[in-house]
Amino acid sequence: MNDNFSDTQLVRKRVVATRAGVVAAQHKRAAQVGAEILAAGGDAIDAAVATSFALGVVEPWMSGIAAGGAMVIWRAAQEKAYVVDYGMRSPAALNPADYPVVGGRDPELFSWPRVQDDRNVQGATAVAVPGVVAGMELAHQRYSRLPWRRVVAPAVRLAREGMLLDWYAGLLIASTARPLSLDPDAAAMFLEDGKWPPLSGWTASTEKRLDQRRLADTLEAIAREGAKALYRGDVGAAIVKDVRDKGGCLSLEDLASYRAQLGAPLEVRYRGAHIHAAPEMTGGPMLAECLHDLARVARPRYADYARALARHWRQRLQTAGDRESCTTHFSIVDRA
Numbered sequence: 001m002n003d004n005f006s007d008t009q010l011v012r013k014r015v016v017a018t019r020a021g022v023v024a025a026q027h028k029r030a031a032q033v034g035a036e037i038l039a040a041g042g043d044a045i046d047a048a049v050a051t052s053f054a055l056g057v058v059e060p061w062m063s064g065i066a067a068g069g070a071m072v073i074w075r076a077a078q079e080k081a082y083v084v085d086y087g088m089r090s091p092a093a094l095n096p097a098d099y100p101v102v103g104g105r106d107p108e109l110f111s112w113p114r115v116q117d118d119r120n121v122q123g124a125t126a127v128a129v130p131g132v133v134a135g136m137e138l139a140h141q142r143y144s145r146l147p148w149r150r151v152v153a154p155a156v157r158l159a160r161e162g163m164l165l166d167w168y169a170g171l172l173i174a175s176t177a178r179p180l181s182l183d184p185d186a187a188a189m190f191l192e193d194g195k196w197p198p199l200s201g202w203t204a205s206t207e208k209r210l211d212q213r214r215l216a217d218t219l220e221a222i223a224r225e226g227a228k229a230l231y232r233g234d235v236g237a238a239i240v241k242d243v244r245d246k247g248g249c250l251s252l253e254d255l256a257s258y259r260a261q262l263g264a265p266l267e268v269r270y271r272g273a274h275i276h277a278a279p280e281m282t283g284g285p286m287l288a289e290c291l292h293d294l295a296r297v298a299r300p301r302y303a304d305y306a307r308a309l310a311r312h313w314r315q316r317l318q319t320a321g322d323r324e325s326c327t328t329h330f331s332i333v334d335r336a
Helices: 028-039 044-058 132-143 148-161 167-175 177-181 184-190 213-225 234-245 252-256 284-294 302-319
Strands: 021-024 069-075 080-086 101-105 113-115 261-263 266-270 273-277 331-334
Touching: 021 028, 021 044, 028 044, 028 148, 044 132, 044 148, 044 213, 069 132, 069 273, 080 132, 132 148, 132 261, 148 213, 167 177, 177 184, 213 234, 234 252, 266 284, 273 284, 284 302
Parallel strands: none
Antiparallel strands: 021 331, 069 080, 080 261, 101 113, 266 273
8 A cells, every 4th residue: 555655664553462352353443342342341252242343333345234244253161162153145035037147257356257237246136134133142142241232332332423534444435436326325325415435634624424323323223122123123124125115125024034043163173273164155164175275285385375265266156156245354362
């Protein structure tokens, strides 16, 4: 990012020391939320839930309550790993014939084969059954120390403030301004006058923030009612109405029947290390295959890593199915 300014300028992150545990996330505010929960006596899972909801506010292009994912959990006292699977699912009424491949490649992050009108990645036809809230609630029910409302509250607070539009947020919004402008509600939230990226100026006096008050109200309902607010309540009903009004096929039955799952991880041994990864429709199986290849190389070089990744990316896309998504990774370790 600094190549146009200086050959010598370096950007570093300050090391933060803590006695309660460690939280690693790309966005500082989300990591701070997790650290606050640990300092308040929370388990690593309490901090993970709080961090996840916070990321949905400050990194809405990578996370959110309408997303999905997987959580790998290590319980040191039991010396055992678990996986919470809260991956997104296709609505029951979805018809694959409505998503014909038209040739070429999608220009976005994963470069899938292109689908007509980009209906697999943009708009209401791309909306799947969300899993994040169910996954967070399942993990919290099993391993938490703090009340649910306590760990969701920081995200509500951040949404009331509104996400700060720094240069990075401006860049991300600007890069997707065209597809955002196609949806009136997305355009109203993220773009000025429905079409212009909301860029802040050069000084603090020109600071801008997104208006996320409606998101704050939604998170407050989830904090108050739990996951049922989304899967069997008013929040879910509003989402379904919006999606169906715009041509999608998500239903109330899709939401009500969704369940996050607690299961066993994929276990991999590599050069003396014991690695636990999420199985099935995640990057875990691909990681296992890459490590299996690299274990046969005495001293892997960058080219060996590249070849392993390229080989198993191709295999993954051919056999595991296409899942258009963006992923935010964060990690938390508590003192226990």
